Amino acid sequence: MRLLIVGNLAGQVTATSQIAMRRGAEMIHADGLPSALRVLRAGQEIQLVLIDAALDVAALTAALGAERISVPVVACGVGTDTWAAAAAIRAGAREFPPLPPDAELIGAILAAGTARSLGISADTPCKTGLVGRTVADVERDLILDTLDHCLGNRTHAANILGISIRTLRNKLRQYTDEGVTVSPPTGPMRPLAMPFDAGVC
Known part of the structure; x- marks a missing residue:
């Protein structure tokens, strides 16, 4: 994930950058719109722009x-x-996370940006199914799909997602409380014949 931060984020650039880097993001900082547009035009494969709301957001999205x-x-x-x-x-901003930055919320925003950049679909952004959805919804789907891919193995899923096992468990507990079906936890991988061993002899 390559992140472009525009402006001083109400004095929270350092805190936000540290959260992003802990989540594995590569951060580029631009003081204002002209320098931000120069970065974007340079083809540096920016995957998400985080802009200070005090700046002209409409001018950026129009450009x-x-x-x-x-x-x-x-x-x-x-x-x-x-x-x-x-x-x-x-x-035209997709979200408005409050400042000072919250680590989990910034992490969710980065996860959503990563999901888009990794190609949930290879089509244009309007065809990916992300437009109109909240970051929380995208984050939930990313977590649950990863967990299904790992056959319910929490440790493996947390490693893929780049989050702690504690954070993953808290998220899964939240989803369960909301009535969402969550893959049950699994133990160590076993041969497929194991469930039938009791009747073999």
Whole structure:
């Protein structure tokens, strides 16, 4: 995941960058829109833009559209500023995570960006099924699909997702409480014949 942070994020650039890097993201910082657009035009394969909501989010999304640069934009701002949140979403931002940054929420945003970049579909962003969905929904599907792929093995799934086993278990407990079906945990891998051994002799 290559992340472009635009602006100072209300003084939280360092904290946000540290969270992103702990999640395995490569971070590039741009002071403002002109430098951000230079980075995006340079073909550096940016997969997610995190912009300070105090900047002109609409100008950024308009420039991206005009130049056919396809990259999701997330605006960050003070959580109590509901006007800024609404304005950012109207301007084209997909999410508005509050500041100071929350590690789990930033992790979810990066997971959603990773899911998109790894090709849930090879089509354009509007055909991936991500547009119109919340980060929480995408994160849940990514976690549950990974768990199914690992046949319910929590440790293996956590390693693939790049999160701690504790975080994974907390997420799964949350999903269960919400009524979502979660793959049961599995023990060590055994030969397929094992379940029938009792009747062999």
